[in-house]
Amino acid sequence: MxxxxxxxxxxxxxxxxxxxxxxxxxxxxxxxxxxxxxxxxxxxxxxxxxxxxxxxxxxxxxxxxxxxxxxxxxxxxxxxxxxxxxxxxxxxxxxxxxxxxxxxxxxxxxxxxxxxxxxxxxxxxxxxxxxxxxxxxxxxxxxxxxxxxxxxxxxxxxxxxxxxxxxxxxxxxxxxxxxxxxxxxxxxxxxxxxxxxxxxxxxxxxxxxxAKSQLPLTKATVSKVEVVGMGDRVCVDLCSIMRPGEGLLVGSYARGMFLVHSECLETNYIASRPFRVNAGPVHAYVTVPGGKTSYLSELRSGKEVIVVDQHGLWRTAIVGRVKIESRPLILVEAKDNSGDTYSIFLQNAETVALIIDDTGSSGRTAIPVTLLKVGDEVLVRKQGGARHTGIEIQEFIVEK
Structure with a gap:
């Protein structure tokens, strides 16, 4: 051959x-x-x-x-x-x-x-x-x-x-x-x-x-960073390599999803794992193909998620493994220009980071949650909040 x-x-x-x-x-x-x-x-x-x-x-x-x-x-x-x-x-x-x-x-x-x-x-x-x-x-x-x-x-x-x-x-x-x-x-x-x-x-x-389309991302200003205690967090290991500036869209509310960076960056604490996103606790939403969301707890080997970069360009990726472990968590809240508030829980660890808008001269693509402070700007994806089995629907809903 x-x-x-x-x-x-x-x-x-x-x-x-x-x-x-x-x-x-x-x-x-x-x-x-x-x-x-x-x-x-x-x-x-x-x-x-x-x-x-x-x-x-x-x-x-x-x-x-x-x-x-x-x-x-x-x-x-x-x-x-x-x-x-x-x-x-x-x-x-x-x-x-x-x-x-x-x-x-x-x-x-x-x-x-x-x-x-x-x-x-x-x-x-x-x-x-x-x-x-x-x-x-x-x-x-x-x-x-x-x-x-x-x-x-x-x-x-x-x-x-x-x-x-x-x-x-x-x-x-x-x-x-x-x-x-x-x-x-x-x-x-x-x-x-x-x-x-x-x-x-x-x-x-x-x-x-x-995957050829571009998702609109919005800058949101961090309004709260608080250590909250232990929770069951989910590491999502993909069958694909992620590059700096790429991650998964995750959030406590489907109306506002944070762009959580992969562990592809080299640190002094642990070897790079460019296939992994330490995404958040089991209750959180994650964006999947078809304009849908899934709970992190529902992901398993063979499922698909979308990988998004800081410019909104995205592609599908297959989940290879999901690890759920009890770890200390941080609550992060952020507000956009309209005053809407979004939140996410993340593991309190130096290797977990949120992606930022790369328009300055700092050269940074993300801020570790351990360094995150009120006033920092991070990227979020705004979308409809009401969901039924992960599908966006039009109905009255209050989440807080």
Missing amino acids: AAASSSGSAKALACFHASLLAPQTRTTAVASASPRRASVRMRASTAAPAELKKTVWVWTENRQVMTAAVERGWSTFLFGSKDLGEDWSSTARINPLFIDGPEIFDGENQKVAEISQVSSPRELELVQPDNVEVKNIVIDFRGGWQVIPAENIVAAFQGCKGTVLAVSTNSTEAQVFLEALEQGLDGVVLKVDDMDDIIKLKDYFDRRNE
Whole structure:
């Protein structure tokens, strides 16, 4: 398999063509086909990669799956039968493509893609990006081996002009192809007959798309710092490394979440742990994907949280471990310009810090709670306070 990722064939990954979520994103539903193996050649490009966007094609003969895909903005479908394509086209606005052996054609009988089956390292070597024969390639991995071949394809097709997709039989498998070598393939052909896989893949794309947005953060002035005694605090250990200026949004009230710094900074007291946030006690809220909150006590291995930096840029991260231990706590209260008060409990320790606005010349990104004093400014995230199972709702609520 190393041959497919060698310097002779590694030209940069194909430019992405279809939007992640927009209605013009290409989606393809496919009937069964048995394409022959072929040595596929694609032209390399020196252009820089475009924004991270993914193509989704759906392979199905289930009309409910087709409807679910169209409702989620995926409107290109691949068929093995023109009769089925015409039938579906009469009930929904779709862009049908058709399989003929190892080749895929549009409605005007123009060749738009070629299918290549890969079930061995030798067959993988035949998929080379060095010429211009096709615009798109669909790779059908066989034999239950997917991750390493997908990584080799990503490496081999860097900077190519065409689009490289892999056939996936469920949403989890699709995610593997979309994340191979972090950048992923250009897209997937989702071969399913269960609409739940369409819903799950769209939810996955929604989470990815959210991470490109920027959360508005507000400066709040510390109005109270008080040692309060013992409590059960939660350390959140992630499967990702955090950088200086990054942390988790945590608060006693969902209406105002403090940006708690990770333990990535070097100190004289303990070694750096850039995967950890000493986040607060078990009752506190933490921000999770989808605009929701979760109690710190509810986090466990495999759950997702969002990591935010001091500029509001954020990304999702997987929780690897949660540690709950009894530790001494400090109560911190802060007020914003409108006079609203927010609070958070944190462990009374030098390694626990709140992130500040990095606009001055101090070079600091955070203030340890042991040095925090009235008048210091920290960053908070203002949002709706009323919550039901972590979801923001509109209702009367008083928290104090």
